[in-house]
Ligand code: NA
């Protein structure tokens with residue numbers, strides 16, 4: 001009997017931590033637990049065509065069997081997840097990823113009804129990677145062009161006084177090298193995937209005791225029909241590797257990847273944005289959250305409840321650690 | 322059929338369709354779609370096409386193509402490009418083949434920032450091709466010069482292709498760029514030498530050398546300052562990181578239009594003609610992109626590039642033969658793929674193979690840089706290698722009065738210098754590595 | 762400047778439509794250029810660019826290209842390789858060209874259908890542009906007229922090529 005081959009498509013290079021520390025281990029695990037009757041064929045760097053925002057459509061339609069992507073690349077499609085992409089939500093990626101999984105079960109099932117989510121997770125602390133000057137205060141951002149990933153982060157960057165430029169990660173390297181942007185907000189995990197360490201000189205982190213000024217949500221999702229076509233025992237292997245634990249593990253893998261990525265940047269200049277400076281940022285963050293709640297209300301959703309639940313779940317899983 | 326056989330059949334069908342006068346874009350699209358269908362099924366193919374075409378035509382970086390096409394068309398219609406060429410010819414006409422040489426260098430300069438071989442050739446050719454014909458170059462030499470010149474940007478820093486190679490193989494971008502300067506210089510020397518020799522052996526290919534009197538240089542120079550100013554703003558701004566290539570193209574458009582209008586050289590019919598030219602050439606180029614995208618997706622799905630790389634890896638043969646095989650493999654891929662697709666699909670599998678072999682006792686880091694330069698050099702060659710080369714098509718599409726065979730004949734001398742350069746780069750890794758060792 | 766297939770009314774209408782389509786694409790392209798310049802000036806002098814200028818360029822570019830495609834086919838500017846067939850008889854070449862046009866028309870029909878479905882799906886999913894909040898089904902929809910016209914051009918060219926082949930068959934028959 002021939003092994004089931006799952007085509008997994010994602011946008012980062014094969015050498016990225018996302019592939020080596022998250023996707024490959026997950027694939028190895030399902031291969032081992034199915035006695036090699038099921039395995040992945042990973043297509044990195046969008047090798048099968050399309051753009052990163054189109055990944056979610058690709059897995060929905062069965063162009064591929066599995067994708068790993070950011071729901072936030074497609075604005076308007078997954079509004080419920082934006083609660084986690086508001087400023088200063090995430091402190092520990094493992095706990096927040098578990099909270100995210102639990103939250104999606106309550107609020108996001110309609111948005112993801114066409115695919116089978118395997119895991120939801122977030123990345124670790126967001127960092128400013130800047131070409132010409134470090135970010136110490138909000139004033140340093142004035143007039144600079146900054147790449148940001150999702151709708152909420154773009155809005156927050158604009159509130160801070162910079163000009164947000166929205167682009168998926170793979171374009172960041174080219175944009176930095178050509179001066180299209182003056183910097184990018186990404187976690188350290190992304191550093192080797194775009195060689196940020198060689199394209200910028202400054203890395204500005206926020207006070208580690210504070211929550212990150214942003215995070216992005218990720219999803220590993222499977223095509224529904226493909227899942228349904230699996231024999232019961234292989235379904236079980238997928239089920240055993242889906243849900244809250246793999247989600248938490250993904251968050252943990254990204255935290256470890258951040259540490260690896262930071263090592264690559266050590267010859268550059270690092271600084272930390274102080275907690276006192278962040279106070280005014282948080283005020284803006286709260287305003288953005290209030291705006292978002294309003295916006296959700298306009299869409300007929302109880303944004304306040306979603307936001308409160310997100311916060312409560314994050315606190316619960318952080319405490320459980 | 323195995324996926325590899327399907328991949329090969331897709332390739333073969335494409336060549337057959339091209340051979341029987343089916344438009345190139347369609348010759349790529351149809352086998353690509355059939356291959357995709359056989360490998361994945363109707364449903365995935367139809368789903369793929371839902372987003373693929375929009376994804377291909379809504380790329381920010383590619384927006385430079387219609388923008389520069391329109392800017393060039395304004396310059397042609399408003400007489401600016403004629404003024405520029407009169408001036409350049411007054412300066413360079415004293416050297417036989419001088420304008421062709423200038424064309425090569427203009428392509429190189431533009432290519433290193435535009436990030437796309439095809440965009441470079443199309444943009445420069447739009448302006449330069451009619452003028453080169455006007456002052457007496459043959460279609461053969463003019464199309465060959467512009468198609469070849471366009472490929473230089475692949476290697477010349479800052480090149481996005483080099484960056485992607487560096488990322489895939491975890492090399493330092495600065496070192497990668499440093500490694501590329503001497504090979505790019507060799508390319509330029511080779512091409513200029515090819516022109517010099519060609520116009521000597523076939524004097525009818527280029528207008529006779531004619532030293533213009535100083536008065537003519539000054540007179541034509543006086544007319545040309547507006548376009549020089551536009552060039553300065555557009556390319557200075559792009560190189561200086563003040564704005565993106567798209568923004569530069571947009572600014573160039575407005576400036577070119579404004580200047581021709583102010584000089585009374587722009588009227589309704591010229592404006593309409595400019596838009597028509599831009600429409601025709603942009604449509605042609607994007608149609609090829611759409612077709613190439615389909616066949617690339619099928620080839621990626623068939624894993625043909627990966628499996629062939631794997632095959633090379635497991636053959637117990639000498640490194641030299643492996644290297645030769647890889648070089649031929651890339652030239653073949655160049656038929657259907659742009660340089661970026663080639664790199665993305667093959668480097669992850671081929672790179673470990675190379676790293677596992679011994680070449681002149683090179684250290685791993687040096688080997689990686691050297692191999693990158695070789696690969697990109699062959700990608701360049703693949704883009705113009707007969708009978709099928711993406712860049713040759715694009716150039717020929719812009720020069721409707723020149724048969725494809727003429728362009729092929731024209732690129733042969735350039736390919737000869739490419740062959741010499743490639744051999745030198747293979748035999749003397751120091752050509753790629755010396756600057757790296759010297760400066761880091 | 763333009764060369765309609767014939768003076769017959771349908772050809773003049775197609776000719777005119779291709780021109781209009783190219784003009785619409787050109788207008789969008791000029792609008793993109795102006796918007797970009799405004800954004801660059803705003804950024805350089807007032808630290809205030811147009812938020813979302815890049816996505817506007819992307820969305821606009823899709824519309825521009827689709828509007829240009831029928832004009833390209835109308836002018837037979839979709840490049841092909843004549844290298845191997847220069848010695849073939851005009852009739853053989855005519856057959857090949859008709860075959861090429863047939864494939865072109867089928868491909869464009871496939872693309873039109875899939876882009877339309879893609880637009881419907883994107884609309885259902887509610888996907889919008891990141892900064893300007895523009896519904897993404899708009900550019901999909903605006904691509905459709907250009908794609909549709911490309912098919913019309915293809916069908917008319919095919920019909921014309923076919924009629925010419927038939928005429929050639931008759932003349933050869935008379936000669937024999
Ligand atoms: Na380049």
Ligand code: NA
Nearest residue numbers: 655656703709
């Ligand atoms: Na080739």
